[in-house]
Amino acid sequence: MTDSTDPAVAPADAEPGERHASWLELFFDLTAVAGVAQLAHLLHGGPSWPDLGLYVVMFVAFWTGWMLFTVYGNVSGDEARVWTLLAGMFGLAVMAAAVHGVREGTQAGAFALAYVLVRSVAGKAWGRRREYVADLPITQMGFGLTPWIVSMWFDGAARYALWALGLAVDLAVMFSVSSKRLTARVDEEYAQTAARGRGAGRAVRLRAAYTDPAHLGERLGLFVLIVLGEGIAQVVSAASDIPWDRALYGAGAGSFVLLILLWELSLRHGSGGVPLLRENTLPTRLSLPLHSFVAGSVAAMAAALGDCVAHADEAVPERVRWLLCAGLAVFLLVAGVALVCSGRGAGRALLWAGPPVALVVAVGGLAREVRPGPLVWLLVLAAWWPVLLRLRFDRPAAPASPDHMSS
The missing domain is CATH 1.20.120 (Four Helix Bundle (Hemerythrin (Met), subunit A))
Structure with missing residues (x-):
């Protein structure tokens, strides 16, 4: 889905070379x-x-x-x-x-x-x-x-x-x-x-x-990578200050897996750090705000993950629980918007983003005495759902075999 009056890329006569x-x-x-x-x-x-x-x-x-x-x-x-x-x-x-x-x-x-x-x-x-x-x-x-x-x-x-x-x-x-x-x-x-x-x-x-889409996408992806790195830093810093026990192992491992899934959705299956967005489907002026929402939500989750690991043996405080759940909900909602903008349809966006957002909101509202380990793994389940569907239903078609082409 693109704006017909607002090109997502520079005119064809101004094609830039590959830059990093x-x-x-x-x-x-x-x-x-x-x-x-x-x-x-x-x-x-x-x-x-x-x-x-x-x-x-x-x-x-x-x-x-x-x-x-x-x-x-x-x-x-x-x-x-x-x-x-x-x-x-x-x-x-x-x-x-x-x-x-x-x-x-x-x-x-x-x-x-x-x-x-x-x-x-x-x-x-x-x-x-x-x-x-022109596009900003x-x-x-x-x-x-x-x-x-x-x-x-x-x-x-x-x-x-x-x-x-x-x-x-x-x-x-x-x-x-x-x-x-x-x-x-x-x-x-x-x-x-x-x-x-x-x-x-x-x-x-x-x-x-006009912007160079490939180069700008790399810079935007690097910013999201920096934010994910802050999540790893928060978890590592918290884990270094407390005794290591089973509760810490569960919360720490779950936090690491959750950050991997966010990386997977944003940088392997997204564009410019925006999860599940196809390349060159949105003008720069529209993709940039989505990037800011993604980066801000992941930074908020980074802080909440650090708090979860630091208090792995205690019930998660209500504000920390809601911060973590709200951050992931925003991330998943942006992914749903990106799916629609990428031409995959509202039905697919609802299937991919609806169940995990519902799970995250339910966990935020109902899991009042949950400990960090189970909380983080429930959110891992929510983030894993669109990755699973992406791998299952959105793979590129396999190239035809020589025998098939000759026939």
Whole structure:
């Protein structure tokens, strides 16, 4: 399922060569390692509703900053300015360092200022290139940045509400503005500027640029891999601090298997880190939000898995249980959406995602005294279901034998 007015890939006459992440891009991704770790630690012990809301806002903000510079490197290729990427890296590092201070109320201003600067540097990078990314409208339409600037004059809940508003505006723009509409808007702005009497010589006509889908998919997959790595780190760290017994073996092994299944669905049977999504079936502006939902849900599960292993001999606290179940439910729901977008039909999506989501919700609501081992293995069962169906019913057709072809 694709938008006929919004190509999922660059035009055929601009086919890029095969590219892989450069050393600079991999160095830049170290900020993602730091940021995901800091954000996941916010959820330890089971978050309250305000803590969970703040986590969602900060994760999406951090992911947005990372994504904008990732797309800049993707489109610019060898022409990307090293200092531009390093400036973005520094801004993201400041955001990561301020995470814990945001919850305590001491570094909220620093987090917001760093985000505004990250967005501004990313915007100026496209201005210098005299380009706009046709399949990513927020590179040209920065309406969502205004609430972040206004938030500098507010404190507490009002400030966080403005952050959420800004991110909601950006998401709305990404879902609603196609490349065709964005191109028309850019051309209209150029015509208006030229007609104001300033002369067409002073008006700057921006060129449309397109992402390299294969390279961008690799970068998005690496981000999901980083988040899965945080899950492994949380489990290993928790296991290293407690006595090893049968309860730990059950919870630890189950956590490892669950992370393997998430990797299987996202990176082996998905595209760009989005589980069960076929390549080149969605425009960039639509696949990127799905990626953020996947990455945020897996990071939340990473924190919950660490708590489960750390208290393997006790009943799982209600907030930890719900965090783990809700994270997996979001992941599976995105997989269901990806199935529909990949043209596999609503019926198949319901069959593949419906039963595991129902199981996860039931476990979250009813398993009130469950211990970590049984809880994690129930979730393994839920995540295994779409993997099983994928292997059973969605295998590529086997090549015909020579005898069959000759007949």
